[in-house]
Amino acid sequence: xxxxxxxxxxxxxxxxxxxxxxxxxxxxxxxxxxxxxxxxxxxxxxxxxxxxxxxxxxxxxxxxxxxxxxxxxxxxxxxxxxxxxxxxxxxxxxxxxxxxxxxxxxxxxxxxxxxxxxxxxxxxxxxxxxxxxxxxxxxxxxxxxxxxxxxxxxxxxxxxxxxxxxxxxxxxxxxxxxxxxxxxxxxxxxxxxxxx
Amino acid sequence: xxxxxxxxxxxxxxxxxxxxxxxxxxxxxxxxxxxxxxxxxxxxxxxxxxxxxxxxxxxxxxxxxxxxxxxxxxxxxxxxxxxxxxxxxxxxxxxxxxxxxxxxxxxxxxxxxxxxxxxxxxxxxxxxxxxxxxxxxxxxxxxxxxxxxxxxxxxxxxxxxxxxxxxxxxxxxxxxx
Numbered sequence: 001x002x003x004x005x006x007x008x009x010x011x012x013x014x015x016x017x018x019x020x021x022x023x024x025x026x027x028x029x030x031x032x033x034x035x036x037x038x039x040x041x042x043x044x045x046x047x048x049x050x051x052x053x054x055x056x057x058x059x060x061x062x063x064x065x066x067x068x069x070x071x072x073x074x075x076x077x078x079x080x081x082x083x084x085x086x087x088x089x090x091x092x093x094x095x096x097x098x099x100x101x102x103x104x105x106x107x108x109x110x111x112x113x114x115x116x117x118x119x120x121x122x123x124x125x126x127x128x129x130x131x132x133x134x135x136x137x138x139x140x141x142x143x144x145x146x147x148x149x150x151x152x153x154x155x156x157x158x159x160x161x162x163x164x165x166x167x168x169x170x171x172x173x174x175x176x177x178x179x180x181x182x183x184x185x186x187x188x189x190x191x192x193x194x195x196x
Numbered sequence: 197x198x199x200x201x202x203x204x205x206x207x208x209x210x211x212x213x214x215x216x217x218x219x220x221x222x223x224x225x226x227x228x229x230x231x232x233x234x235x236x237x238x239x240x241x242x243x244x245x246x247x248x249x250x251x252x253x254x255x256x257x258x259x260x261x262x263x264x265x266x267x268x269x270x271x272x273x274x275x276x277x278x279x280x281x282x283x284x285x286x287x288x289x290x291x292x293x294x295x296x297x298x299x300x301x302x303x304x305x306x307x308x309x310x311x312x313x314x315x316x317x318x319x320x321x322x323x324x325x326x327x328x329x330x331x332x333x334x335x336x337x338x339x340x341x342x343x344x345x346x347x348x349x350x351x352x353x354x355x356x357x358x359x360x361x362x363x364x365x366x367x368x369x370x371x372x373x
Contacts, residue, residue, distance in 0.1 A: 026261070046264060051287045054257030061261025061269070064222060064245060085250030086257075092248060180290035187264045196294075196354055 006167040007142065009103050013074055014039045015142065016101065016149045021070070023152065024062055024187065027176075028055040028075030030110040032103055036074060037176035043190040047176040047183055053082030056100055060090050063098035063158075066191065070097050072152050077104040077118040077163075084127060090159050091132030097155035100128075101148065105168035113168070128161035135160040207339040207365070208233035211298065212241075214340070215270060218347045220244060222262045222269035224255035230300030230366035231272045252277035253284035259295060260287045268351055271297040275319040275360075276312065285326040288356045295328070295356035296347055306368035316363075323358045334362040 013035035017025055026046040027033035032055075033047045046062070048055060059073035080102045090098065106119030118124060128136035139145060139162050148162050177183055185195060211234055215223070223238045224247040225231065238246040249255050255271040262269045273281075278299060288295045302309075303316020320330050329349065333342040343359055350357040 024264075046261075050290070051257060051260075051284055053253070054260070054284055054287065057254045057257035058261035058264070060247075061222060061258040061263075061267075062265040063261075064247075065262050065265025065267040083254070083257075086254050088250050089247065089254055093245075180287070181292045184260070184264050184291045188266060191266055193266050196352070 005140075007140065007145065007164050009035050009105070009166040010038050010171060011142065012101075012103060012145050012164055012166060015145050016072060016074065016152070017042075018149065021153060023070040023072055024059075024066070026055050026059045026062065026071065026073045026075075028052075028073075028079035030076055030079065031170070032074050032076050032079070033176055034171070034174045035103065038174040041176065043186045045176065045183075046187060047178070049178045049180075052079055053086070055079055056083055056086040056090060059098055059100065060086070060093060060095060063095040064093065067095070067097055068155060069191075070099065070152050070155055071095075073098070073100040075100070075102055076109070077102055077106060077116050077124065078108045080124055081117055081122065087128045087131040087133060087161070091128075094159060096158045098159045099148070099152035100159070100161045102163045103166045104163050105166050107168050109168065109170050113170075118163075125161065125163040133159050133161045137162050139164045207336045208237065210340040211343050212237045214343050214347055216241075216243065218351050219268060220270050221267040222247060222258065223272060224249050224258045224269065225272035226252050226255075226274065226277050228272070228274035228300045229369065230274070230361060231298070234298075235272065252280045256281050256284040256287055256295075260291050260293060263291065263293050268294060270347075271295075273297065273299055275299055275301045275303060276315045278319045278322055278358075279315050282322065282326065285328065289327050292354050293356060294351045294354045296350035297328075297358045298343065298361060299358055300361045300366055301363045302369070303363075305363040307363065308369065308371050320360065328356045328358050330358050330360060332360040332362060334364045336365060339365070
């Protein structure tokens with residue numbers, strides 16, 4: 001199902017995290033977590049292997065707790081569709097340091113490539129904007145990805161949302177740790193919190 | 197025993213004080229009449245952030261992010277909201293979260309609306325199946341010690357805990373035309 005002119009998901013995520021500095025990266029379950037792992041393990045990577053629909057809310061909790069550090073949620077269209085209400089919740093809070101990007105392959109890639117709503121009628125950037133996230137856009141070029149990557153470092157102008165149409169080809173899985181306690185305690189350790 | 201009536205007005209205030217003492221910072225909620233006084237108190241507070249949700253499961257995920265970022269939180273919801281949380285409660289075990297939720301009960305003690313009863317009857321069982329310890333307060337004079345115990349075991353021992361605030365405590369909702 002590879003189409004011309006669609007973005008390569010690994011190239012997108014690699015660019016988003018290339019010069020991440022202190023940013024936290026939250027990945028939705030499935031391919032976006034593999035993409036984040038493929039860009040390189042990091043103690044501020046928040047890998048999800050479940051909790052579908054929760055990625056944006058995890059990003060919000062983290063962003064509110066650490067308002068001076070950038071938080072970027074990188075998730076898929078299916079995961080975002082399941083947690084669409086969280087865009088309204090984010091908009092109400094207006095966390096300046098939170099960025100969200102959906103890697104939209106218009107399909108549930110992890111379960112066999114069944115069509116998702118974004119390939120039909122749903123427009124996630126439109127949803128985000130209508131919820132009250134003023135800086136919401138559809139992006140389709142690497143230049144726009146680069147611009148998004150640098151804007152996510154600005155913790156005074158969020159929240160921002162982008163939806164990027166990506167090539168739906170399933171890539172080799174790059175498996176991150178799936179030990180949740182390790183993942184969370186490593187993030188906490190990176191900001192100076194010791195175990196209980 | 198007559199002091200009970202006097203303290204009845206203040207149990208939400210007692211909960212608020214406990215949350216302050218435990219340095220709770222994020223308070224996600226789906227509104228419920230039984231939580232209205234506490235929610236107002238939180239929204240007026242400088243140390244806590246009240247976060248209105250569209251559905252209760254958002255609050256579970258939010259608290260996971262908050263904990264990763266070094267903040268404690270508490271989820272305020274009604275018993276029907278517990279059903280909305282089920283899959284997301286996986287995060288509580290997976291991350292070993294210091295999870296605390298205060299659940300106002302419907303579907304019991306003089307309930308008028310039969311639609312509240314199925315979920316209200318199963319709230320405790322569902323929470324326990326999800327690995328969450330359940331405490332309950334049914335009288336105004338026991339709210340403080342029960343919530344305090346719940347907060348202590350959740351935050352100090354990372355023991356996920358739900359405190360059910362009985363409909364007997366809150367009062368059954370009166371439906372009038």
